[in-house]
Amino acid sequence: MNQFTEDGPNDISVVKFGGTSVKTIARIQHVAEIIEKIAEERKCIAVVSAMGDTTDYLVKLAKMASDSPDKRELDMLLSTGEQISIALLCMVLKDRGVKARSLTANQVGIFTEHVHTRARIVDIQSKRIFNWFEKFDVLVVAGFQGITDDGDITTLGRGGSDTTAVALAASVKAPECDIYTDVDGIYTTDPNKIPGARLLSRITSGEVLEMARLGAQVLHPRSVELAAQYNVKLRVRNTFKPEHKGTLIDTTSGGDMELFRAISGVAVDEDQCSVAIMDVPDQPGIAGKITQALADQNISMDMIMQSVHPTVGVNSMIFTVADADLEQTIKTLDAIKSQINAKEVLADPDCAKVSLVGQGLCGQPWIPALLFSTLGKNSINIKMIASSEMKITVVVSRLKAQTAAKLLHDAFELGTEKPATAKS
Amino acid sequence: MNQFTEDGPNDISVVKFGGTSVKTIARIQHVAEIIEKIAEERKCIAVVSAMGDTTDYLVKLAKMASDSPDKRELDMLLSTGEQISIALLCMVLKDRGVKARSLTANQVGIFTEHVHTRARIVDIQSKRIFNWFEKFDVLVVAGFQGITDDGDITTLGRGGSDTTAVALAASVKAPECDIYTDVDGIYTTDPNKIPGARLLSRITSGEVLEMARLGAQVLHPRSVELAAQYNVKLRVRNTFKPEHKGTLIDTTSGGDMELFRAISGVAVDEDQCSVAIMDVPDQPGIAGKITQALADQNISMDMIMQSVHPTVGVNSMIFTVADADLEQTIKTLDAIKSQINAKEVLADPDCAKVSLVGQGLCGQPWIPALLFSTLGKNSINIKMIASSEMKITVVVSRLKAQTAAKLLHDAFELGTEKPATAKS
Numbered sequence: 100m101n102q103f104t105e106d107g108p109n110d111i112s113v114v115k116f117g118g119t120s121v122k123t124i125a126r127i128q129h130v131a132e133i134i135e136k137i138a139e140e141r142k143c144i145a146v147v148s149a150m151g152d153t154t155d156y157l158v159k160l161a162k163m164a165s166d167s168p169d170k171r172e173l174d175m176l177l178s179t180g181e182q183i184s185i186a187l188l189c190m191v192l193k194d195r196g197v198k199a200r201s202l203t204a205n206q207v208g209i210f211t212e213h214v215h216t217r218a219r220i221v222d223i224q225s226k227r228i229f230n231w232f233e234k235f236d237v238l239v240v241a242g243f244q245g246i247t248d249d250g251d252i253t254t255l256g257r258g259g260s261d262t263t264a265v266a267l268a269a270s271v272k273a274p275e276c277d278i279y280t281d282v283d284g285i286y287t288t289d290p291n292k293i294p295g296a297r298l299l300s301r302i303t304s305g306e307v308l309e310m311a312r313l314g315a316q317v318l319h320p321r322s323v324e325l326a327a328q329y330n331v332k333l334r335v336r337n338t339f340k341p342e343h344k345g346t347l348i349d350t351t352s353g354g355d356m357e358l359f360r361a362i363s364g365v366a367v368d369e370d371q372c373s374v375a376i377m378d379v380p381d382q383p384g385i386a387g388k389i390t391q392a393l394a395d396q397n398i399s400m401d402m403i404m405q406s407v408h409p410t411v412g413v414n415s416m417i418f419t420v421a422d423a424d425l426e427q428t429i430k431t432l433d434a435i436k437s438q439i440n441a442k443e444v445l446a447d448p449d450c451a452k453v454s455l456v457g458q459g460l461c462g463q464p465w466i467p468a469l470l471f472s473t474l475g476k477n478s479i480n481i482k483m484i485a486s487s488e489m490k491i492t493v494v495v496s497r498l499k500a501q502t503a504a505k506l507l508h509d510a511f512e513l514g515t516e517k518p519a520t521a522k523s
Numbered sequence: 524m525n526q527f528t529e530d531g532p533n534d535i536s537v538v539k540f541g542g543t544s545v546k547t548i549a550r551i552q553h554v555a556e557i558i559e560k561i562a563e564e565r566k567c568i569a570v571v572s573a574m575g576d577t578t579d580y581l582v583k584l585a586k587m588a589s590d591s592p593d594k595r596e597l598d599m600l601l602s603t604g605e606q607i608s609i610a611l612l613c614m615v616l617k618d619r620g621v622k623a624r625s626l627t628a629n630q631v632g633i634f635t636e637h638v639h640t641r642a643r644i645v646d647i648q649s650k651r652i653f654n655w656f657e658k659f660d661v662l663v664v665a666g667f668q669g670i671t672d673d674g675d676i677t678t679l680g681r682g683g684s685d686t687t688a689v690a691l692a693a694s695v696k697a698p699e700c701d702i703y704t705d706v707d708g709i710y711t712t713d714p715n716k717i718p719g720a721r722l723l724s725r726i727t728s729g730e731v732l733e734m735a736r737l738g739a740q741v742l743h744p745r746s747v748e749l750a751a752q753y754n755v756k757l758r759v760r761n762t763f764k765p766e767h768k769g770t771l772i773d774t775t776s777g778g779d780m781e782l783f784r785a786i787s788g789v790a791v792d793e794d795q796c797s798v799a800i801m802d803v804p805d806q807p808g809i810a811g812k813i814t815q816a817l818a819d820q821n822i823s824m825d826m827i828m829q830s831v832h833p834t835v836g837v838n839s840m841i842f843t844v845a846d847a848d849l850e851q852t853i854k855t856l857d858a859i860k861s862q863i864n865a866k867e868v869l870a871d872p873d874c875a876k877v878s879l880v881g882q883g884l885c886g887q888p889w890i891p892a893l894l895f896s897t898l899g900k901n902s903i904n905i906k907m908i909a910s911s912e913m914k915i916t917v918v919v920s921r922l923k924a925q926t927a928a929k930l931l932h933d934a935f936e937l938g939t940e941k942p943a944t945a946k947s
Binding site (some may be wrong): 124129130157161162163165166168169171172173175176178179181182185186187189190191193194200201203205206230250251252 | 551585588597610616674
């Protein structure tokens, strides 16, 4: 993002409202009220998503039109959802006497790479934004969408509006970016599914990133990454309780010593599948071919593992992909199967990831011990295990995922202010 | 339109499909079939409207958000309707193997003046179109929308997609522009309301222009004007009977001698009001002030008449406006009433225009005679009368409008191949 260095007012407030926050005209009125209050103190960029189920409705239309809708046209279609929201919100703001202007990604100049349905932002024309702020107090920007340098409409993929908001905050050097949503903030685990889940007043960006990647759907991982990269402080808060402070995501590297907890949360992602490529020759370059073929299809792999059968000189490679990518993954691997001399490609669609996430998880052997003994005692079978500096993930059957999460949330005492430590 | 002189392929087919033609995915499939056939023979520009009632739905949303929605934001909102259509149609075309690309007005470069909700096109980047045709066979263009030179989205007003199609046809010098709709073509009068209405195989642009202005809703008058100005031959035809030729609108000045008819049709516009400004001083400049005040609000007046009361030196001015403009008209006139010393402003909202239209109407005294005697015999009260070279319009009560039209259609024998002449 080479233009993130323009100069302009440095007290701009960047706020983002998700689909449930603008689901109806009444809710849009409520959002306008929040924005009006902010605008009394400083310039404001408000990023909005499509109203309620608009995107789902448009996707349904697309699937009626085509079994596999052309991605460029899908972006052309889906970007209308946010355009509707910004226009309506701006009408309401103007009626309240706020100097507001709605802007599409094209008008702002939110440039992305030439990829459809999941483009990444490469540049934002912050100079245009500063120019508009000479005439307007609130800029209402369509989230989720972008534009290529030759004028094609792109979209940023799932949760893309968060990314738009963070990128704008970075681009105008806003001190904080407030993500208004329909929950109170970030919890130790999903409060809708696991009783005892506790609201965190602060969390590090690393932890929330792991949780987001692992299925905690409050924030899109890319937006958290971007926030960390540009030191944008994110705050997740409830549109319907604007007086509550929500959860602050601290992007300062290292984080606050006071904040230190072994485990911050348990995340569940139920829409996972595992894919195994059996009996590949143990030769250099094979893994590269496989990952490249999938990367060409823009498929993200996770929990990549490889085991060697040294006696016969063949490998097996196993990894997880999202449900939505399974079909394309199988198709892609089948196409290169003979080229890499693989024996067969197997898929297990009954996978869910359950992950323990914590900045202080590393080097604490009591944590995996408590994790595995808890699941073992309750006869929950573990299909795969992976760990990194900040998380331990186990793959279990989808039917067992919520139970496993609940058991771990209890075992690690995450519902209390002072969770379990080695001594407990 | 200064760029209407670019060079490019001269056999481009320009077709336009209205909202009813793309109301459902099934209909979009059907439209794709028509376009595919055209594209087998030549390059094609397909202009589409929003699906079915999408625009009405969006207007409803806007009215829920604001009593008088900001016009810039309304254009931002309404332009999404056409964007949805072009994306879906293009998905279907691509599935059929057609090299197609959807384009917004911004992408095409359909530049308009800086007016919202009823902008006029000032320029089209035909060079961009010719460039796209090097890679694509069909360009699916969003109708109704435009862009200002500083990137604001505008809309062209009611029936604006017709205007988009004609402007594109003029810009690429297409030999013909086919307007696909849900009727067979242009009739002598509204076939849904008056039995005996007859389909015309040809009509002059002057006649259709008068009929369009007078409420025959097949074509937007601006599109006909533009077609006449750039000698674009228009053809109105039925999407659901693509094998039928419909009605050709001959824009050649003078027209075909064989085409000569005294009267081509009867048009009805039921959404009219008359407004009278009573007792204005008989001074130069007053009419100018009134018309300028209304022009500033972009309100079109029609049937402007003035009568003088010579004894007292005061005038009355009366004219008609569309229903939708009545409120704003009254407000505007009330505001300048004291400035022009007018006594009062009166409105009659129960007005409908019934018009006889025909290229051969001029200088044939039997025509007004038959018109007035027919209405008189049937006790239909005439509120206003106006005539021009190609039409005679009477204003009657809305309740009587269809009856009047039916009586005139019969009296002038428009349902027959050889309608009434002076001898009959």
